[in-house]
Amino acid sequence: MKAVVFTDYRGLxxxxxxxxxxxxxxxxxxxxxxKNTLARIVSQDTPVSPAKGVFKGPVGVGLSYDDPLQIxxxxxxxxxxxNKLKISGGVFEGRMCxxxxxxxxxxxxxMQVLRSMLAGVLQAPLGKMAxxxxxxxxxxxxxxxxxxxxKEHQ
Numbered sequence: 001m002k003a004v005v006f007t008d009y010r011g012l013x014x015x016x017x018x019x020x021x022x023x024x025x026x027x028x029x030x031x032x033x034x035k036n037t038l039a040r041i042v043s044q045d046t047p048v049s050p051a052k053g054v055f056k057g058p059v060g061v062g063l064s065y066d067d068p069l070q071i072x073x074x075x076x077x078x079x080x081x082x083n084k085l086k087i088s089g090g091v092f093e094g095r096m097c098x099x100x101x102x103x104x105x106x107x108x109x110x111m112q113v114l115r116s117m118l119a120g121v122l123q124a125p126l127g128k129m130a131x132x133x134x135x136x137x138x139x140x141x142x143x144x145x146x147x148x149x150x151k152e153h154q
Contacts, residue, residue, distance in 0.1 A: 003068030004048055004091045005075045005102060009060040011084035013034070017060075020078050020085070029071050030063040054089055067111045068092055076106045094122035 009017065014065065021031045025123065036055035043049050065072035072090065079085040087099045 002066070002093065003064040003071050004051070005062035005071050006051065006088040006090055007060040007062065007075065007079070007133060008055045008086040008088055009084070010058050010060060012082065016084070017097050022063065022083075023078060024071070024074055027070055027074060028066060031072060031075075032063065034059055034061050047092050047094045050092050051089070052096075058076075059088070060085075062090075069105065069108055069111055072102055072106045076103060 008039060012020075015022045017031075017033075024031050034055070035060060036057075039055045039059065039061075040052050043051060043055075062071045072092070075085075079087055087102055089099050090097050090102045092102070092105055109117075
């Protein structure tokens with residue numbers, strides 16, 4: 001599990017919870033209602049263990065197994081549509097995050113875009129170096145050509 005979002009779902013109807021689950025399921029995400037005592041016990045010695053303090057009152061848990069940003073974005077998207085759903089925090093890549101941090105994480109581009117940005121950053125110096133090497137070789141070739149032309153005209 002790469003990301004977990006904790007919510008307070010008080011006030012949501014069964015139909016609204018079903019709608020949220022359906023939205024998340026379409027992207028291979030899950031939303032579960034958990035028993036706090038059980039959640040505290042089960043979370044021990046797992047990446048979710050920093051969240052022990054969150055398990056108070058009604059807690060809904062959004063889970064992502066693939067792209068950690070998806071659960072954050074989809075849950076916040078639904079919370080904006082239905083203000084009864086409150087984000088309490090989450091565990092993102094093994095780190096406990098507040099609701100404000102979760103909202104900031106949601107602003108990040110998707111994982112594929114981040115990877116391509118990283119690839120571009122890593123590739124840029126190599127491209128510049130190749131260009132510099134090519135310019136040096138081209139300059140050298142032009143200098144040799146000029147020298148050849150000069151010797152031919154003498």
